[in-house]
Amino acid sequence: MTRLETDARGTEKRRPLSPHLQVYRPMLTMAMSIAHRITGAALYVGMLLLAWFLVAVSAGRGAYDGAAYCLNSIPGKGVLFAFTWAFFHHFLGGIRHVIWDTGHGFEPKEREFLAHATLYGGIALTAAAWVVAYLFS
Amino acid sequence: MRITSSMLLVLSIAFVAVIMSLLGKDYAAVRAELRHPLPVILLAFFILACIYHMKLGMQSIIDDYVHHAHLKEWSLIANFVFCLSIGLASVYALLRLSLA
Numbered sequence: 444m445t446r447l448e449t450d451a452r453g454t455e456k457r458r459p460l461s462p463h464l465q466v467y468r469p470m471l472t473m474a475m476s477i478a479h480r481i482t483g484a485a486l487y488v489g490m491l492l493l494a495w496f497l498v499a500v501s502a503g504r505g506a507y508d509g510a511a512y513c514l515n516s517i518p519g520k521g522v523l524f525a526f527t528w529a530f531f532h533h534f535l536g537g538i539r540h541v542i543w544d545t546g547h548g549f550e551p552k553e554r555e556f557l558a559h560a561t562l563y564g565g566i567a568l569t570a571a572a573w574v575v576a577y578l579f580s
Numbered sequence: 581m582r583i584t585s586s587m588l589l590v591l592s593i594a595f596v597a598v599i600m601s602l603l604g605k606d607y608a609a610v611r612a613e614l615r616h617p618l619p620v621i622l623l624a625f626f627i628l629a630c631i632y633h634m635k636l637g638m639q640s641i642i643d644d645y646v647h648h649a650h651l652k653e654w655s656l657i658a659n660f661v662f663c664l665s666i667g668l669a670s671v672y673a674l675l676r677l678s679l680a
Contacts, residue, residue: 458643484641487634493627494666497673500610501680507607534592537585544582572596580604 471558479536482529489526527572532565581640584633591626598622614677624674631667635659 492514499510513519539557542548548557598619602610614620638659646652 480641483637487638490627490630490634490666494669494673497623497670497677500607500614501673501676504607507610511607530592534589537589541582541586541589575600576603579600 471562472554475536475539475558475561479533479540482533482536485529486526486533489522489529492522492526524569524573528565528569531568531572532561535561535564535568581633581636584629584636587629588626588633591622591629594622595626611677611680614674615680617678620674620678624671627667627670627674631663634666635663638663 496510496514499506514523539548539561542557548554601619602613605613614623639656642652642655642659646655
């Protein structure tokens with residue numbers, strides 16, 4: 444289902460339109476698809492953190508101490524925790540898409556399995572990363 | 581998008597490994613770690629693949645949700661500038677660290 448649309452240069456762009464969401468039974472696979480996009484957008488903004496951290500390290504001890512103070516604070520840790528989860532969730536979602544690109548994993552059971560694996564795998568990897576972080580610091 | 585996402589599957593693992601190697605280290609140790617070529621090259625590779633992936637991903641979000649022609653044009657420009665800035669700032673910092 445496509446709709447004709449032109450951009451500012453007058454070039455035609457065909458983008459798939461979403462099916463009517465109202466006729467869909469809420470399904471985990473659908474929620475995971477939406478979550479993939481939301482975590483992607485969150486990571487897009489979250490990359491500011493990595494750039495900020497690297498610039499702070501390179502700028503000197505004062506800037507590094509400031510960044511470390513912010514990231515070690517409770518809100519800072521909260522943001523980092525959210526970033527970690529979004530990262531692993533999106534990472535596993537990406538693996539799911541690569542599997543789909545090979546033409547596998549489209550059976551209903553397989554789709555459900557991949558959705559569950561993405562959801563619980565993301566949570567498990569996030570927990571594991573923070574346990575390791577606490578053991579090392 | 582598919583090329584960058586496949587690359588990022590591998591580079592993300594490298595990214596996690598580099599970040600893990602920085603955990604619990606003080607300022608001097610973090611700097612020392614980021615003077616080695618391997619973590620710096622892996623981080624730079626990861627970040628470059630990331631910003632290209634980010635640009636493409638945000639572009640499809642804009643294509644899907646922004647229908648006003650001018651707003652769309654400006655959104656695409658802002659997307660490009662944002663991703664480029666993240667990339668330049670990060671790579672600049674990495675070069676400065678590793679060449680210091």
